[in-house]
Amino acid sequence: MSEAALRKPADRPPLRVRLALRDIDGVTLLVLPAALFVLVLFIYPFTYGFVLSFKPKAGDWLANYRKFFSDPFLYDTVGATFRLAIPATLINVFVSIPIALRVRRLERRRVLTTLLVVPITLGTVLIAEGLLIYLGPQGWFNRVLSLVGIGHVRLVHNYTGVMLSLILSGFPFAFLLTLSHLTGIDPSLEHAAATLGAKARARFWHIIMPLLAQGLAINLCLSFVQTFSVFPSAVLLGAPAGATRVISIAAYQAAYEQYDASMASAIAMIMGFCQLAVVAVILASRGVWYRGATGGGKG
Amino acid sequence: MAIAGRDFRELRLDDMSRNFGTVNALKGVTLTVRRGEFIALLGPSGCGKSTALNCLAGLLTLSGGSIWLDTTRIDRLKPEERGFGMVFQNYALFPHMSVRKNIAFGLSMQGRPKAEIERKVDEALAIVRLGEQGHKLPGQLSGGQQQRVAIARAIVIEPPLVLMDEPLSNLDAMLRLEMRAEIRRIHDVIGSATIYVTHDQEEALSLADRIVVMQSGEVLQVGTPEDLYVRPARFEVAEFMGYRNQLHVAAARAGNRVAIKAGGIKLEGTAVEPFVDGDAIAAIRPDDVAVAADGPVEVKTDASQYHGDYFYSSGHTADGVELFFRSDRRLDKGEPVRLAADPSRVLVYSGSRP
Amino acid sequence: MKADRSISERLWAIAIWALIVFFIVNFLAMIATVVLNSFGTRWFNTWLPAGFTTRWYYSAWDEFQLHDVLVVTFEVVGAVVLVSGILGVPAAYALARRNFPGKRAIVLLFLLPMLIPPITFGIPLATVLYQARFGGNISGVILANLVPTVPFVVLVMVPFIEQIDPRIEAAARVFGAGTWRLFVHVLLPLLAPGILAALLLVLVRTIAMFELSFFTAGPGSQTLVVALYYAVYAAGVRAGQSIDAMAVIYMLTTLVWLLIALRFVDPTQIVTRVKKEAT
Numbered sequence: 001m002s003e004a005a006l007r008k009p010a011d012r013p014p015l016r017v018r019l020a021l022r023d024i025d026g027v028t029l030l031v032l033p034a035a036l037f038v039l040v041l042f043i044y045p046f047t048y049g050f051v052l053s054f055k056p057k058a059g060d061w062l063a064n065y066r067k068f069f070s071d072p073f074l075y076d077t078v079g080a081t082f083r084l085a086i087p088a089t090l091i092n093v094f095v096s097i098p099i100a101l102r103v104r105r106l107e108r109r110r111v112l113t114t115l116l117v118v119p120i121t122l123g124t125v126l127i128a129e130g131l132l133i134y135l136g137p138q139g140w141f142n143r144v145l146s147l148v149g150i151g152h153v154r155l156v157h158n159y160t161g162v163m164l165s166l167i168l169s170g171f172p173f174a175f176l177l178t179l180s181h182l183t184g185i186d187p188s189l190e191h192a193a194a195t196l197g198a199k200a201r202a203r204f205w206h207i208i209m210p211l212l213a214q215g216l217a218i219n220l221c222l223s224f225v226q227t228f229s230v231f232p233s234a235v236l237l238g239a240p241a242g243a244t245r246v247i248s249i250a251a252y253q254a255a256y257e258q259y260d261a262s263m264a265s266a267i268a269m270i271m272g273f274c275q276l277a278v279v280a281v282i283l284a285s286r287g288v289w290y291r292g293a294t295g296g297g298k299g
Numbered sequence: 300m301a302i303a304g305r306d307f308r309e310l311r312l313d314d315m316s317r318n319f320g321t322v323n324a325l326k327g328v329t330l331t332v333r334r335g336e337f338i339a340l341l342g343p344s345g346c347g348k349s350t351a352l353n354c355l356a357g358l359l360t361l362s363g364g365s366i367w368l369d370t371t372r373i374d375r376l377k378p379e380e381r382g383f384g385m386v387f388q389n390y391a392l393f394p395h396m397s398v399r400k401n402i403a404f405g406l407s408m409q410g411r412p413k414a415e416i417e418r419k420v421d422e423a424l425a426i427v428r429l430g431e432q433g434h435k436l437p438g439q440l441s442g443g444q445q446q447r448v449a450i451a452r453a454i455v456i457e458p459p460l461v462l463m464d465e466p467l468s469n470l471d472a473m474l475r476l477e478m479r480a481e482i483r484r485i486h487d488v489i490g491s492a493t494i495y496v497t498h499d500q501e502e503a504l505s506l507a508d509r510i511v512v513m514q515s516g517e518v519l520q521v522g523t524p525e526d527l528y529v530r531p532a533r534f535e536v537a538e539f540m541g542y543r544n545q546l547h548v549a550a551a552r553a554g555n556r557v558a559i560k561a562g563g564i565k566l567e568g569t570a571v572e573p574f575v576d577g578d579a580i581a582a583i584r585p586d587d588v589a590v591a592a593d594g595p596v597e598v599k600t601d602a603s604q605y606h607g608d609y610f611y612s613s614g615h616t617a618d619g620v621e622l623f624f625r626s627d628r629r630l631d632k633g634e635p636v637r638l639a640a641d642p643s644r645v646l647v648y649s650g651s652r653p
Numbered sequence: 654m655k656a657d658r659s660i661s662e663r664l665w666a667i668a669i670w671a672l673i674v675f676f677i678v679n680f681l682a683m684i685a686t687v688v689l690n691s692f693g694t695r696w697f698n699t700w701l702p703a704g705f706t707t708r709w710y711y712s713a714w715d716e717f718q719l720h721d722v723l724v725v726t727f728e729v730v731g732a733v734v735l736v737s738g739i740l741g742v743p744a745a746y747a748l749a750r751r752n753f754p755g756k757r758a759i760v761l762l763f764l765l766p767m768l769i770p771p772i773t774f775g776i777p778l779a780t781v782l783y784q785a786r787f788g789g790n791i792s793g794v795i796l797a798n799l800v801p802t803v804p805f806v807v808l809v810m811v812p813f814i815e816q817i818d819p820r821i822e823a824a825a826r827v828f829g830a831g832t833w834r835l836f837v838h839v840l841l842p843l844l845a846p847g848i849l850a851a852l853l854l855v856l857v858r859t860i861a862m863f864e865l866s867f868f869t870a871g872p873g874s875q876t877l878v879v880a881l882y883y884a885v886y887a888a889g890v891r892a893g894q895s896i897d898a899m900a901v902i903y904m905l906t907t908l909v910w911l912l913i914a915l916r917f918v919d920p921t922q923i924v925t926r927v928k929k930e931a932t
Contacts, residue, residue, distance in 0.1 A: 049777025
């Protein structure tokens with residue numbers, strides 16, 4: 001700064017300095033390209049789709065939504081998707097808890113976590129393709145079932161196949177998330193509880209679960225959102241015209257088979273709304289448990 | 300619960316050992332603790348004192364030996380079956396429970412009626428002097444307050460034994476002194492036996508009825524604070540208790556004293572039994588080495604630090620042996636002084652075992 | 654606590670391990686089935702294929718135009734990795750080093766594409782891209798795939814940069830380094846491992862990203878996973894051997910990069926899409 005500026009302390013400092021005091025300078029501007037990108041390619045299309053859903057090909061501004069909720073072929077998809085997503089989410093998240101509890105003290109944990117990352121990496125398309133053969137009438141799974149006397153079970157092109165694929169691709173994710181939350185709980189808390197007379201079950205319900213509740217809520221939200229968007233496995237491995245006609249299929253058909261972008265956007269909005277509603281319910285109910293740090297004090 | 304109340308006569312550790320793979324963390328610790336005693340486990344990091352405490356609590360299983368409470372063998376019991384109270388180094392307060400709920404936890408695990416629990420929690424809060432903080436969460440308390448809650452939680456179940464794992468190490472110096480007095484006061488009030496792990500010899504000296512000095516998984520000496528301060532049985536213990544001058548000397552008995560020689564040093568000292576003439580280590584507190592005009596040892600001063608009432612100085616002999624001593628005035632660097640030490644305060648440890 | 658276990662505890666432990674083993678065994682068996690089938694001459698009604706051959710790979714190569722598909726896939730993945738790095742890393746630096754007004758809104762902006770699943774925003778996105786004439790060709794696929802990856806890079810890099818002591822940069826400036834030299838000689842070397850890890854993760858995720866590529870691809874711009882989907886879809890009742898050959902090629906492509914990525918990152922980071930701080 002020049003001496004002239006120093007001699008006049010009553011004047012306001014220059015704009016650059018004022019901005020720098022609020023942490024705005026050249027470095028801050030580095031965030032702009034990425035932010036603009038997300039604005040243009042995410043926020044804009046989303047709002048565009050929202051607006052578009054109220055501009056149907058024919059009828060008034062609510063025509064798309066009315067059509068959706070009056071045509072069973074369309075509104076049944078919501079139920080079908082929930083019938084798949086809710087059990088799959090509950091299984092994936094809650095089964096991961098006892099398994100994570102058992103695995104967390106293992107020394108060779110990394111082998112297990114690496115193995116579990118593979119299904120996530122391979123993705124839903126490959127898993128659907130693989131299960132088509134493996135669970136099919138000639139596949140090994142049914143062969144083993146016949147061997148032990150249970151006989152052939154119809155596992156493909158139906159609800160069961162899609163459910164199994166949702167578990168195969170969704171469980172590793174839920175498990176890894178649970179594991180990371182679990183290992184974040186200070187082990188000395190359980191030691192303290194034990195010295196105070198708490199047996200294993202009491203330690204689980206009084207110490208671990210309340211501290212895990214926060215992470216569980218997030219896990220449920222993320223897992224649900226993932227399973228609710230089921231698409232390729234519902235088509236390839238399920239019965240896309242019947243029991244597993246999920247809402248993403250309806251959206252896809254509206255967009256690419258009927259070329260009705262407005263209707264497709266409307267269905268996408270309904271889909272987003274359902275996901276948001278469930279997430280809101282989950283997050284609202286976690287106030288029942290504890291939210292905060294998982295440490296045990298200074299140390 | 301298997302063990303109730305404070306009515307036991309003694310806790311016996313019988314050749315307690317614990318290994319971690321190839322590392323022997325505890326090598327056969329034997330000790331008897333009487334009811335109401337305050338025992339300090341003292342030693343440097345890695346000496347096994349925390350391992351010993353965790354074995355006592357049941358958080359670690361023994362690789363060898365046994366633990367007895369009077370005539371009951373307890374080392375096979377899980378921690379929740381032993382009924383000891385424990386205060387952890389990081390306090391381990393349950394962050395999702397209020398202070399009252401934390402303290403009440405042990406009692407509710409025992410299934411006591413609600414009115415009784417409330418009454419006992421009030422009593423415990425009064426003992427640790429935290430009456431007003433009952434409804435706060437641990438995260439809202441200061442370090443000292445959290446520590447008191449941890450203590451209250453451990454004592455409210457009226458355990459026969461309270462285990463404390465370096466509870467003061469996370470507090471600042473002033474708070475540490477204050478809490479030290481509190482811990483002893485609480486111990487006297489409730490009358491349980493206490494086993495207290497620390498690496499701070501000052502803490503152990505001021506708190507304990509008896510001190511167990513440990514190093515590398517072994518017990519070096521067990522004794523009252525005075526025993527250890529005045530008559531450390533081994534030079535490792537002396538080193539730990541502040542006998543900073545450790546001279547390698549040649550020693551020979553002369554009457555009821557020992558004559559020691561090292562380079563230019565010729566002194567008389569007291570033998571620590573068992574003693575054999577020959578190579579030895581002489582241990583002297585700096586406080587016991589004073590400037591004396593006719594002293595037998597001559598040194599050139601290296602440094603002189605102000606310590607209020609006196610100066611803590613160091614110097615070396617003509618042969619390069621370093622000595623720490625007291626002086627009344629600041630000595631200049633290079634200034635020659637003569638030093639003397641009372642033979643009864645020069646402890647001579649035999650270098651070779653008989 | 655390692656005290657002796659009772660019978661019921663042992664049973665519980667066995668049950669849990671049985672579940673884990675069951676899951677892994679079935680998964681690996683599924684993979685093995687695909688691989689075996691791709692090498693099998695005929696496989697019908699028997700435990701193993703009748704004989705082994707590699708001709709399905711050649712036929713798949715031709716039938717599905719795998720050369721072109723692989724080229725497209727790597728062009729898309731390469732562009733996505735490059736652009737998300739160029740956009741994401743500076744943005745992460747700004748977020749890590751500056752606490753400006755509106756920062757929370759921007760962080761939320763970057764969180765949204767990670768929280769909302771690809772299908773929900775994919776269809777409106779595809780609509781917009783088609784209108785802007787990007788749809789149906791490779792630029793549209795690239796743009797669509799960038800939407801979740803740019804935020805991903807930002808969210809992964811921010812905690813990494815926060816760990817680097819800002820005083821190192823201050824020291825460099827005190828010793829006379831201008832912004833460019835600061836960037837090249839100090840920041841880039843320190844950031845390199847984090848950037849590498851983040852970009853490898855982006856690579857792996859983009860190869861497997863189905864929905865966004867599916868909605869924006871045209872006939873000449875399908876990535877491998879999209880081509881695989883169409884092949885299985887067209888086959889209908891039972892996937893043929895050549896389709897499995899293609900599946901094996903897809904698996905190899907993904908897993909090779911996964912293994913490379915795992916040398917630099919912990920497996921858990923592949924799934925942690927959201928910041929771990931409690932909201």
